[in-house]
Amino acid sequence: MAELLFxxxxxxxxxxxxxxxxxxxxxxxxxxxxxxxxxLGWLAQTALLAVQAARRDGFPWATWAGSLNLFVWxxxxxxxxxxxxxxxxxxxxxVMPLAAAxxxxxxxxxGTRVGGSSRYPDLFLVLHVGLVLAAFAGFTxxxxxxxxxxWQERRLKRRPATILRRPVPALATLDALxxxxxxxxxxxxxxxxxxxxxxxxxxxDRVDALVAATIATWLVWAAYVGLRLVAGWAGRRAAYLALAxxxxxxVVRLALPAVHFA
Amino acid sequence: MRLVLVGxxxxxxxxxxxxxxxxxxxxxxxxxxxLAAGGREAVCLSTCNRTELxxxxxxxxxxxxxxxxxxxxxxxxxxxALYRLRDHAAALHLFRVAAGLDSLVPGEGEILGQVRAAxxxxxxxIVLDRAFRQALHTGRKARAQTAIGESPASVSAAAAALxxxxxxxxxxxxxxxxxxxxxxxxxxxxxxxRRARIAFVANRTLDRAEELARRLRAEALPLERIEEExxxxxxxxxSTSAPGYVxxxxxxxxxxxxxxxxxxxxxxxxxxxxxDPAIHDLDxxxxxxxxxxxxIVAETLxxxxxxxxxxxxxxxxxxxxxxxxxxxxxxxxxxxxxRARAEEIREAELxxxxxxxxxxxxxxxxxVESITAQIVNKLLHxxxxxxxxxxxxxDGVLYAxxxxxxxxxxxxx
Numbered sequence: 001m002a003e004l005l006f007x008x009x010x011x012x013x014x015x016x017x018x019x020x021x022x023x024x025x026x027x028x029x030x031x032x033x034x035x036x037x038x039x040l041g042w043l044a045q046t047a048l049l050a051v052q053a054a055r056r057d058g059f060p061w062a063t064w065a066g067s068l069n070l071f072v073w074x075x076x077x078x079x080x081x082x083x084x085x086x087x088x089x090x091x092x093x094x095v096m097p098l099a100a101a102x103x104x105x106x107x108x109x110x111g112t113r114v115g116g117s118s119r120y121p122d123l124f125l126v127l128h129v130g131l132v133l134a135a136f137a138g139f140t141x142x143x144x145x146x147x148x149x150x151w152q153e154r155r156l157k158r159r160p161a162t163i164l165r166r167p168v169p170a171l172a173t174l175d176a177l178x179x180x181x182x183x184x185x186x187x188x189x190x191x192x193x194x195x196x197x198x199x200x201x202x203x204x205d206r207v208d209a210l211v212a213a214t215i216a217t218w219l220v221w222a223a224y225v226g227l228r229l230v231a232g233w234a235g236r237r238a239a240y241l242a243l244a245x246x247x248x249x250x251v252v253r254l255a256l257p258a259v260h261f262a
Numbered sequence: 263m264r265l266v267l268v269g270x271x272x273x274x275x276x277x278x279x280x281x282x283x284x285x286x287x288x289x290x291x292x293x294x295x296x297l298a299a300g301g302r303e304a305v306c307l308s309t310c311n312r313t314e315l316x317x318x319x320x321x322x323x324x325x326x327x328x329x330x331x332x333x334x335x336x337x338x339x340x341x342x343a344l345y346r347l348r349d350h351a352a353a354l355h356l357f358r359v360a361a362g363l364d365s366l367v368p369g370e371g372e373i374l375g376q377v378r379a380a381x382x383x384x385x386x387x388i389v390l391d392r393a394f395r396q397a398l399h400t401g402r403k404a405r406a407q408t409a410i411g412e413s414p415a416s417v418s419a420a421a422a423a424l425x426x427x428x429x430x431x432x433x434x435x436x437x438x439x440x441x442x443x444x445x446x447x448x449x450x451x452x453x454x455x456r457r458a459r460i461a462f463v464a465n466r467t468l469d470r471a472e473e474l475a476r477r478l479r480a481e482a483l484p485l486e487r488i489e490e491e492x493x494x495x496x497x498x499x500x501s502t503s504a505p506g507y508v509x510x511x512x513x514x515x516x517x518x519x520x521x522x523x524x525x526x527x528x529x530x531x532x533x534x535x536x537x538d539p540a541i542h543d544l545d546x547x548x549x550x551x552x553x554x555x556x557x558i559v560a561e562t563l564x565x566x567x568x569x570x571x572x573x574x575x576x577x578x579x580x581x582x583x584x585x586x587x588x589x590x591x592x593x594x595x596x597x598x599x600x601r602a603r604a605e606e607i608r609e610a611e612l613x614x615x616x617x618x619x620x621x622x623x624x625x626x627x628x629x630v631e632s633i634t635a636q637i638v639n640k641l642l643h644x645x646x647x648x649x650x651x652x653x654x655x656x657d658g659v660l661y662a663x664x665x666x667x668x669x670x671x672x673x674x675x
Contacts, residue, residue, distance in 0.1 A: 152427075156427065156548045161558050161561040163558060164413050164423050164427070164561075164562055165565055168427065169430070170426060171525055172429045172525060232522030233523060234522070234523035235523045237523070238523075
């Protein structure tokens with residue numbers, strides 16, 4: 001019965017996408033309604049995760065699909081930190097379609113089911129999965145901010161007469177927020193990978209494709225943070241690098257997990 | 263109490279006439295106090311675009327005569343340019359003024375503060391206090407629920423808004439002003455009002471640069487030093503009368519190497535242009551010339567006019583609420599008299615029954631008091647509601663008269 005909580009969450013996220021699309025066409029009331037849909041959808045998904053946590057024996061998101069469900073929740077949570085502000089509504093248009101689509105994938109993969117048990121100890125999974133997913137959620141948001149930066153930068157270069165019509169975050173703000181989000185997420189990924197590697201060595205397992213891709217993702221984001229903080233990278237170049245890092249996050253989350261979770 | 267408005271504005275009178283009836287704060291306070299004599303209420307709203315007198319009085323004709331005379335005393339020629347509005351029309355006008363719908367530039371924000379100041383300086387009572395409070399609420403609501411006041415209405419405001427699109431909060435951002443003319447100074451003041459810092463003023467004549475730099479607390483530079491200071495600037499505003507470019511793309515490119523990828527916004531207000539258009543192609547540089555800015559202003563003004571239609575609906579709804587409240591004032595004395603008469607009868611009947619009630623203990627006595635009060639309230643509830651409804655539908659006075667006649671309340675007026 002509690003699995004039904006998936007539907008209000010999905011419907012509300014879907015409604016938010018429609019609302020943000022409406023707001024993009026004509027800024028106004030639809031954006032406010034969309035933000036409320038995200039909040040209510042997030043509450044429904046939180047309730048679903050809480051029920052999953054309460055009814056499952058062990059860490060409830062140990063499967064690939066289950067972790068995807070948790071990942072979506074983390075992405076939406078991170079988005080809500082800024083998404084409630086009027087100027088950031090366009091960010092919703094980049095984040096929420098992805099969140100809704102991944103929630104459907106999580107459902108198809110059985111990640112929204114309630115009950116069952118996990119064969120891994122809780123502490124390891126909380127640290128490893130929790131930290132890696134939190135970092136990926138942060139990188140997703142940083143990439144969305146970078147995408148918005150590139151869009152706004154292109155508008156400023158095109159110089160349309162309508163440039164002031166839409167409330168959009170400033171270029172410098174988007175640039176700084178993307179860096180700050182990535183800089184907070186990188187230590188989480190570092191720790192998450194370290195915990196995973198310790199366990200890998202302890203179990204005598206080998207580095208699989210997913211672990212290799214996750215390390216590559218870490219390298220790209222570490223380069224992003226390093227180049228920005230040390231070499232003073234900013235603007236368009238930094239935004240493209242963030243998008244490259246996000247492409248790896250997508251590969252790690254969607255393309256390779258079958259090997260790892262098996 | 264009737265609401266009366268007499269005034270003139272930029273729609274009806276040229277500036278030569280308006281300036282002769284314009285009042286400063288003290289004069290506005292004194293005139294309102296003078297017109298409020300004899301139990302009236304009065305507020306004087308005087309801005310560069312309008313001088314309006316709002317009065318609430320039992321005798322609307324006399325109030326209007328006095329208001330017209332007061333303005334004619336300031337300038338006799340103003341009389342043909344005066345408009346006279348009453349009750350709902352006067353309130354609707356006030357609400358439109360507060361929402362910026364009657365302004366030269368729709369949605370301009372200054373008027374709301376001017377309406378607030380007029381309210382504070384006026385001699386208000388129940389009607390004008392309510393009218394002005396609701397006008398301020400309407401002005402805020404129209405601006406919050408529509409985008410009427412969001413976009414810039416001048417080239418210099420558009421330049422400042424563009425700077426906010428690039429940098430967000432402008433606090434501490436450095437501005438390099440190239441040219442010490444009026445246009446550049448106007449743009450600089452707009453940026454200053456958004457907490458930016460005018461760091462440098464560069465001009466061909468150093469004396470003029472120094473003079474403006476002193477006023478803006480900036481550093482004066484000769485034009486030759488622009489490239490040197492460019493790495494420290496966030497916004498460049500150029501408005502010289504030089505025949506060629508004062509800054510070319512190669513110079514900006516050299517400066518960019520020292521800027522560590524920081525964005526640079528360049529505003530060229532000069533004709534012929536001061537800044538090489540090729541600068542816009544450089545990474546992280548955004549160059550807007552006067553044509554770009556004028557196109558933005560034209561677009562935002564048309565946007566404001568579109569938003570004005572939505573704001574008009576908000577204003578109309580608020581004016582209707584005020585009309586209903588104002589109309590209900592006509593029946594309030596009749597309702598109060600009716601309730602007082604009923605209470606008087608109840609107390610008289612209880613006194614008559616004193617001999618019988620004397621045998622009751624305190625609890626029983628309180629119960630009798632409560633029951634009789636409830637009967638009176640229940641009997642009067644529906645007539646009260648109906649009278650208020652009738653007042654909103656403009657039949658209030660008739661109903662009030664009927665109630666006074668039926669219950670013999672005529673003597674209590």
